[in-house]
Amino acid sequence: MRSGDRVTREEDGSVEVEDSAPGPFYLPGRSYDEMFEADGGVRAHYAAMHMRMTTLEPTELANRQRTLEQSFLLQGITFTVYGREATTERIIPTDLFPRIIPASEWAKIEAGLIQRVKALNLFLADIYGDRKILADGIVPRDLILGAPSYRREMIGLYVPHNSYVNVCGSDLIRGEDGVFSVLEDNLRVPSGVSYMLANRDAAKRTFPGTYRTAGVRSVERYPDLLLSTLKSMAADWRPDPQVVVMTPGVYNSAYYEHAYLARLMGAPLVEGRDLVVHDNMVYMRTTVGLRRVDVIYRRVDDDFIDPLSFRRDSGLGVAGLFNAYRAGNVVIANAPGTGVADDKAVYAYVPEIIRYYLGEDAILPNIETFLCREPAQLSYVLANLDKLVVKAVGASGGYGMLIGPHASQAERDEFAQQLKADPANYIAQPTIQLSTAPCLVDGAIEPRHVDLRPFILAGQKMIVTPGALTRVALKRGSLVVNSSQGGGSKDTWVLTGDGN
Amino acid sequence: MMLARVADSLYWIGRYIERAEHMSRLSDVMLNATLDQNDAAVQVARVALAAVGDPENHLADKAHLEAVQAMIFDRDDSGSVVTSLARARENARQVRDQITTETWERLNMLYLRVTDSYAEIEFSQASSSFLHNIVADLHLFKGAADATMSHGEGWGFLMLGVYLERAQLIARLLDACFGDKVERDHLSDHLAQMAVLRMACALEPYLRAYTADIQPRYLLEFLLFDQEFPRSIRFTTARIEEHLTKLSRHAEATGRAGPERLAGRLSARLEFADMDEGQGPGAILGAVAAECSRIHLAIYETFVAYPLEQRLPA
Numbered sequence: 001m002r003s004g005d006r007v008t009r010e011e012d013g014s015v016e017v018e019d020s021a022p023g024p025f026y027l028p029g030r031s032y033d034e035m036f037e038a039d040g041g042v043r044a045h046y047a048a049m050h051m052r053m054t055t056l057e058p059t060e061l062a063n064r065q066r067t068l069e070q071s072f073l074l075q076g077i078t079f080t081v082y083g084r085e086a087t088t089e090r091i092i093p094t095d096l097f098p099r100i101i102p103a104s105e106w107a108k109i110e111a112g113l114i115q116r117v118k119a120l121n122l123f124l125a126d127i128y129g130d131r132k133i134l135a136d137g138i139v140p141r142d143l144i145l146g147a148p149s150y151r152r153e154m155i156g157l158y159v160p161h162n163s164y165v166n167v168c169g170s171d172l173i174r175g176e177d178g179v180f181s182v183l184e185d186n187l188r189v190p191s192g193v194s195y196m197l198a199n200r201d202a203a204k205r206t207f208p209g210t211y212r213t214a215g216v217r218s219v220e221r222y223p224d225l226l227l228s229t230l231k232s233m234a235a236d237w238r239p240d241p242q243v244v245v246m247t248p249g250v251y252n253s254a255y256y257e258h259a260y261l262a263r264l265m266g267a268p269l270v271e272g273r274d275l276v277v278h279d280n281m282v283y284m285r286t287t288v289g290l291r292r293v294d295v296i297y298r299r300v301d302d303d304f305i306d307p308l309s310f311r312r313d314s315g316l317g318v319a320g321l322f323n324a325y326r327a328g329n330v331v332i333a334n335a336p337g338t339g340v341a342d343d344k345a346v347y348a349y350v351p352e353i354i355r356y357y358l359g360e361d362a363i364l365p366n367i368e369t370f371l372c373r374e375p376a377q378l379s380y381v382l383a384n385l386d387k388l389v390v391k392a393v394g395a396s397g398g399y400g401m402l403i404g405p406h407a408s409q410a411e412r413d414e415f416a417q418q419l420k421a422d423p424a425n426y427i428a429q430p431t432i433q434l435s436t437a438p439c440l441v442d443g444a445i446e447p448r449h450v451d452l453r454p455f456i457l458a459g460q461k462m463i464v465t466p467g468a469l470t471r472v473a474l475k476r477g478s479l480v481v482n483s484s485q486g487g488g489s490k491d492t493w494v495l496t497g498d499g500n
Numbered sequence: 501m502m503l504a505r506v507a508d509s510l511y512w513i514g515r516y517i518e519r520a521e522h523m524s525r526l527s528d529v530m531l532n533a534t535l536d537q538n539d540a541a542v543q544v545a546r547v548a549l550a551a552v553g554d555p556e557n558h559l560a561d562k563a564h565l566e567a568v569q570a571m572i573f574d575r576d577d578s579g580s581v582v583t584s585l586a587r588a589r590e591n592a593r594q595v596r597d598q599i600t601t602e603t604w605e606r607l608n609m610l611y612l613r614v615t616d617s618y619a620e621i622e623f624s625q626a627s628s629s630f631l632h633n634i635v636a637d638l639h640l641f642k643g644a645a646d647a648t649m650s651h652g653e654g655w656g657f658l659m660l661g662v663y664l665e666r667a668q669l670i671a672r673l674l675d676a677c678f679g680d681k682v683e684r685d686h687l688s689d690h691l692a693q694m695a696v697l698r699m700a701c702a703l704e705p706y707l708r709a710y711t712a713d714i715q716p717r718y719l720l721e722f723l724l725f726d727q728e729f730p731r732s733i734r735f736t737t738a739r740i741e742e743h744l745t746k747l748s749r750h751a752e753a754t755g756r757a758g759p760e761r762l763a764g765r766l767s768a769r770l771e772f773a774d775m776d777e778g779q780g781p782g783a784i785l786g787a788v789a790a791e792c793s794r795i796h797l798a799i800y801e802t803f804v805a806y807p808l809e810q811r812l813p814a
Contacts, residue, residue: 075601076593076608089612250594263597274503278812285504287653287747287803289811 026438026445032178033447034099034437045102045499052210053097058443065096065440068202077198079253092195093488095439098203099450099470100214102498109172109180109454110464112364115354117168117456120185120341122357124164128154128337138356139349143373144340151302151337153309153322159335160233161460166333167226167297168456169193169469172364174435181365183432183451185350187334187342189299192469192489193222193455194257197264199491200467215496219467222455223264226297229459233331234294241294243267244284246275248300248316258299267297277320280327295331296321302336310336344393344427345371368430372423381428382419385412388428390419403479405431434479439472439490449473451481452492466494506598507657508804509591513599514661516588517607520581521638522669526551526699527568527581528631533695534564540691547687547696550676551669552579565627572631573620581634585611600648606641610634656743660799663743664792667736670700670723671788674733678720680782687716705729720781725770733788734770740795741767747803759798766791 026036035046042050053061069091072078078089101109126133127144128151134141144150169190171183200219204211227243234241247258249271262269268284276283276290283290298305304314309322324330340346348369351362370377370388381388385404392400402415419426436447454468470492471481481487526548533544549559552571559567574580589611592604613619614634623630642662649655677687677696687693693714697703700723709726710718726732744760766788773784 073612074605074609076596076604245597250590255593256596259593259596267597268503268506269595269597270503271505274505276808281813283813285808286501287504287507287657288501289806290808290813291501 026447029433029436029447030176031433031447031449032174032176032435034174034435034450043499045100045495047499048210048214049098049100049207052207053438053445061096061440061445062443064206068094068096068206071202071205072198075198077194077256079256093472093474094195094199094202095448095472095488095490096203096206097438097440097445098199098207098491098493099437099452100493100495100499101452102495104498105180106466106494108363109452110466112180112182112362113168113170113454113456113464114462115358115360115363116170116182116185116350117165117458117462119354119357120168120187120350121162121164121458123353124335124338124341125159125162126357127340128157128164133353133356136356138352139346143343143345147340147343147346149302149337149339149343151340153326154335154337157326158328160235160331161458163233163458163460164335164338165341166229166233166335166458168458169453170456172452172454173367173432174452175432178435179365180452181367182350183367184344185342185347186453187338189301189334190453190455191254191257191299192453192471193465194260195489196455196465196467196469196492197222197260199469199489203491203493211493214493214499216493217466217496219465222465223261225457225463225465226261227265227267229457229463230295230297230331230333232459232461233333235328235331238294242292243295243297244270244293246270246272246296246298246300246305248304252299254299261297270296272300272315272317275318275321277318277324280320280324280329282318282321282324282330293330295333297333302339305332305336344369344391345373345424348427367432370428372419372426372428375423377428378419378423381426382416385416387431389431390415390426390428393425393427403431406479431479434473434481437470437472437490439474441474441476446476448476449479449481450490468492468494502598502653504804504806506595506654508800509595510598510654510657511661511799513588513591513595513607514658514663515665516584516591516661517638517641518662518665518669519579520584520588521635522666523552523571523579523581523584524631524634524638525701526673527571528628528635529695529698531564531568531627531631533691536691538689538691540689540695543687543689543692544695547673547676547692548699550682551673551699553672565624568627569620569623572614572623582614585614595654598654599645602648603641603645606637606644610637610641613637653747656747657803660740660743660747663736663739664796666731667733667740668789668792670731670733670736671785671792673699674720674723674781675785675789678716678781679785680780690714693719700731702729702731724781724784725773734767737763737767737770737788744795744799759795759802762791762795762798766795 035043035050037043072091072094078091123133133139134144165187167190169186169192172180173183174180196219230243231241245258245262245267247255247269259269270284274284275293276285282293284293300316303311304316306317306319306321307314308319325332348371351366354360354362370381372378372381381390388404390402402411404412434449434451437450438445439448450470450472452468452470455465457463470490472488472490473479473481474486474488530544530548534541545564559570570577572581575583577583589607592599592607596604645658687696693716694703697706697719702723706722709722722729723732725734727734729735741760741763744763748758748760
């Protein structure tokens with residue numbers, strides 16, 4: 001089968017391929033397709049998977065998809081939908097075909113991510129320390145010191161290994177030219193790693209033969225590598241540091257992931273109410289009394305970790321936690337205040353930041369970004385709203401954004417008013433046609449836009465897990481992959497070779 | 501050592517699981533016995549409704565199938581099967597890192613089945629097999645927990661919940677048959693007596709011990725004092741004592757009436773009690789209920805909701 005070929009299946013199971021003009025079966029369009037070359041040939045690293053996809057009966061594919069969804073439901077990999085009459089639980093839509101990345105491409109991604117996170121950690125150490133980069137005028141002072149995510153409380157604090165960000169999940173996308181660029185850095189409490197692991201588990205059961213022969217690098221060590229990363233942050237004089245995972249609770253949409261990581265690390269899953277601070281030490285309430293806690297892998301936002309230091313109305317946090325942290329008696333990972341470095345406006349400066357600290361060019365390019373806080377760039381953005389994606393600096397999850405080409409004139413006009421009212425709050429980027437990968441949609445194999453979220457661990461050393469969460473925009477033609485906006489996910493296979 | 505909140509959740513999973521199982525079995529037996537139009541049917545329905553606690557008589561007015569449907573599906577009833585299963589699962593979700601995947605999946609699957617939008621239709625079409633499957637699935641849950649969870653502290657709290665709940669449920673069932681408030685010929689029918697044994701899942705073990713000569717006196721004796729039957733009050737009390745002794749070994753709490761001492765006292769009382777002492781069965785059953793509540797509170801004071809001042813490092 002070549003892309004665009006029409007495939008019909010006879011009742012006797014034979015497959016007939018018509019070598020005709022592009023049909024409804026698989027239309028990659030002008031985006032870069034992960035499976036097909038521009039001329040319709042199958043990319044070498046996809047050959048085996050492509051063969052499997054096209055030889056399986058549609059009913060068999062549907063069966064495997066159903067088995068996959070059942071197993072997610074059974075495991076409780078769900079989020080809750082509050083409806084009018086009853087609350088129901090839905091699984092995050094998941095697609096059975098893995099997205100495949102050859103070794104040579106991955107090598108570049110890996111090097112690029114290590115470089116990037118290294119530079120961002122140095123940047124954080126600097127802006128909470130000597131502020132050299134601000135004094136040298138590389139990054140505007142007001143952009144950093146005026147940001148709500150800049151935590152004055154962090155100034156001058158010692159952070160082991162300068163690892164402010166211990167867990168990072170950066171979003172990469174592949175444009176029409178096939179080049180991976182960074183769309184966004186998630187340095188606060190990135191999520192999705194449990195889906196990476198659950199998807200892998202499912203993919204191995206869905207395509208065991210293909211998996212075995214493809215030479216896929218394993219991702220299953222993530223939990224123990226996370227644990228050792230967290231332990232490497234503890235003080236040297238604590239021989240066997242007690243690590244805990246802190247969750248906002250069972251009603252949080254990522255609760256499954258919190259419990260999953262705690263279970264696989266063998267660390268207690270605590271809520272704020274399980275912890276007590278006494279004499280600047282953190283304890284958890286156990287059945288045998290209070291027990292000291294050394295490292296908190298918190299999945300709670302900065303604002304909510306300590307009502308005494310941050311938001312007073314937070315019921316999720318622990319009073320006095322930040323003082324215990326300041327006193328060096330507990331580690332909070334990621335460190336508070338990392339959000340300032342994944343701000344969408346600061347993002348535009350990351351290539352400069354890399355050059356400043358490491359003296360290197362960025363291996364993974366940024367997306368061209370217009371800062372609306374600069375008057376010249378603002379007028380360009382306003383004149384080209386129909387071509388650009390405009391995002392609010394503080395928002396995430398696909399909210400507060402305008403996709404110019406997909407919006408109506410009225411929507412664009414309305415957004416332009418917001419832009420003019422508060423230009424510093426917005427950035428704009430050209431609309432990128434994300435690459436597409438084959439997905440099973442209503443029984444047919446169709447291209448859908450995907451991005452890539454790899455996970456980077458940074459403690460004493462840096463580790464990039466050879467795999468990722470591939471997020472899928474399940475609506476035809478949609479470019480929004482966020483799960484809150486109807487996105488799904490699929491497994492990502494990083495190969496040991498290039499599939500030749 | 502485990503988080504106090506986690507111990508609390510495991511304990512309640514045990515209680516809710518046991519409650520759901522008992523309620524399902526009791527409903528199944530009641531529906532089956534009331535298929536006949538005879539004395540036994542009347543006695544069984546009376547005992548069953550009294551045992552589930554229906555003080556306002558809003559179940560008694562309903563047809564049996566409707567009453568059972570409410571006992572199974574009524575979300576507003578804190579004792580219904582669906583409520584118990586939903587709460588057990590909610591607790592399990594909160595301690596998902598503490599129970600094995602095998603255990604979790606059994607409970608999650610059962611929960612998804614009984615809360616499915618077709619569940620009530622399934623029940624009305626085949627109530628007996630529906631209830632039977634719930635009981636069987638709960639046995640699978642317990643079996644999976646037994647076979648895959650470490651038999652340490654977490655297991656201890658889970659089992660504590662199961663046995664405490666069981667002791668109270670059986671005590672309530674016996675109270676509905678032999679308590680001070682019931683009349684003498686309350687449970688006179690042979691078939692009704694068999695049904696009560698079934699409600700306690702005790703018919704076959706009873707027959708092996710006493711043969712088919714069912715006497716209310718033996719029935720009571722069996723469910724109160726048998727040493728080997730896992731649903732007799734003596735058996736459950738002995739398990740409660742065992743688990744508490746093991747759990748208390750770690751706790752730093754000393755110097756107050758620990759729950760293991762309360763359990764030991766109840767256990768000893770059952771050990772030496774004799775039906776012929778002159779006291780009616782109501783006295784013993786009342787004591788069992790009171791002691792179980794006291795043990796429940798003591799578990800909280802010792803392991804879960806202890807005052808922090810006493811546990812701060814010096």
